[in-house]
Amino acid sequence: MAAYNKEKVLILTPVSRFYNEYWQNLLRLTYPRELVELGFIVPRSKDGDLALKKLEKAIKQVQTGKKENRFSKITILRQDTESLQEQSEKSRHALKVQKERRANMALARNSLLFSALGPYTSWVLWLDSDIVETPPTLVQDLVSHDKPVVSANCYQRYYNEEKKEQDIRPYDYNNWVESEQGLKMAEEMADDEIIVEGYAEMATYRVLMAHFYDSNGDQNTLMELDGVGGAAVMVKADVHRDGAMFPPFPFYHLIETEGFAKMAKRLGYQVFGLPNYLVYHYNE
Amino acid sequence: MAAYNKEKVLILTPVSRFYNEYWQNLLRLTYPRELVELGFIVPRSKDGDLALKKLEKAIKQVQTGKKENRFSKITILRQDTESLQEQSEKSRHALKVQKERRANMALARNSLLFSALGPYTSWVLWLDSDIVETPPTLVQDLVSHDKPVVSANCYQRYYNEEKKEQDIRPYDYNNWVESEQGLKMAEEMADDEIIVEGYAEMATYRVLMAHFYDSNGDQNTLMELDGVGGAAVMVKADVHRDGAMFPPFPFYHLIETEGFAKMAKRLGYQVFGLPNYLVYHYNE
């Protein structure tokens, strides 16, 4: 097991907003903290300033507390690239702003990765700042598959008005298997155009992992993927060291985390997802 | 000036053989050592073992010497990827082995970069292990241009049999400006083919910086480039942090340092060379 081998894990999180639930969930993770480094990148914006303040306060509490509860190292970066100011859900998702937004996210992820990855890290866990609930054994579980890249299935809790009860629904559609239609669209596109998954205007008919969740299924079920999201993805550090980054420019008509999966594959690695292993996104 | 601003420089060198002249030249560089970190990657091979032994001995001498002469940090990595065993000049250069060799070099450079680059580095100087002579002000000179990427002109000293005297000749042809012919070749190529510069079998008619050296010219003359070599190249750390790495796979039909230049350009940066600023390659 990874912890017995003293394998070091670097958890990387781009942070536009600080969620207390994210931090509490992080603190509940049971992987030994002396083997865990954290890295954050916060945009230079008003929202970023606020997030940074909360993050620093939370960190201080842990890192000045009991020695055995401290993380081995924490890096915080500010992001110099421009950041879209408006962050309401609607404005974030409009197809036309996605390209710029995702390119900007790719730059942030790359800065964080290139600056925080050291020579001794075995695994990099990408964990978004709005992932508010995961199994406490998240690190061990993802590492146990021993895959170059493995992505959890990102769902969201919500109140189902019809059923009048708490329910769950798919949130992240960036974990997918390429389709004939997707390949055809890419082929017919201009060099600089990109495909972003999850928009009706751009139906790819890709197989989306989000739809493969089976509440009775085995948590360890793996499926091979061609694209991943960034919600909760475990990457062998050597995949990044070989050069796999988050393309901010169209790479086979893909960018950011989806382009990263393609790049990992170009480097000869396989990419997997865990349809029955859920992590939960904040519900605003 | 960079040194007054306390800008940190990371010098990265892939090392298949240790040259004492390289080390002596490195020690002659006048940039303040407390601002200089070094990073090396040595292949896991017999040659690599020997190079590592010599390198470690040389490092020990400096780092256990006077405090003010020590480098701020030194990282040594071993390279896990396969390495071509034969390293005689002829076998290294045959066109057919270039693709595999350069892909392997790209993996080595990426490992070194991803592992050694920290959050505080301002500049990354790529300096090959067989560069045995440079101006002692190499770091200051290259940094002074304040360009995202700037490459020195790599020559070689040799004995000119005709003239019966010591002379110099171009060595590295990887610093170039793209040509119509180069673009046309790329367009007509299969997706996975690459162009490597400097082979008669593959005439690109690119403008090669190697031929632009003017012994009476200004050392500071800049020319914009599309491809660079790795002999002595200064890169703003933020160019790497944005994601610019050394593609081990064909990227616009280019790989390794030449692919890196293309990637820097895709990220919106300009790439330059200094035709009249010479560094010298070992002559075997």
Ligand SMILES: Nc1nc2c(ncn2[C@@H]2O[C@H](COP(=O)(O)OP(=O)(O)O)[C@@H](O)[C@H]2O)c(=O)[nH]1
């Ligand atoms: N550094 C940085 N992080 C960001 C920025 N925008 C979003 N993030 C973070 O990146 C992750 C994904 O972004 P998010 O807005 O949640 O995307 P969505 O859930 O796919 O709509 C989250 O961890 C955000 O906190 C940004 O401009 N800069």
Ligand SMILES: Nc1nc2c(ncn2[C@@H]2O[C@H](COP(=O)(O)OP(=O)(O)O)[C@@H](O)[C@H]2O)c(=O)[nH]1
């Ligand atoms: N880590 C590593 N370094 C290498 C390997 N092959 C060459 N190098 C180094 O990479 C740089 C460029 O390689 P070199 O053989 O000099 O290429 P050339 O001068 O273009 O023929 C030099 O610093 C070499 O010491 C390898 O397999 N692994």
Ligand SMILES: [Mn+2]
């Ligand atoms: Mn989110």
Ligand SMILES: [Mn+2]
């Ligand atoms: Mn050489």
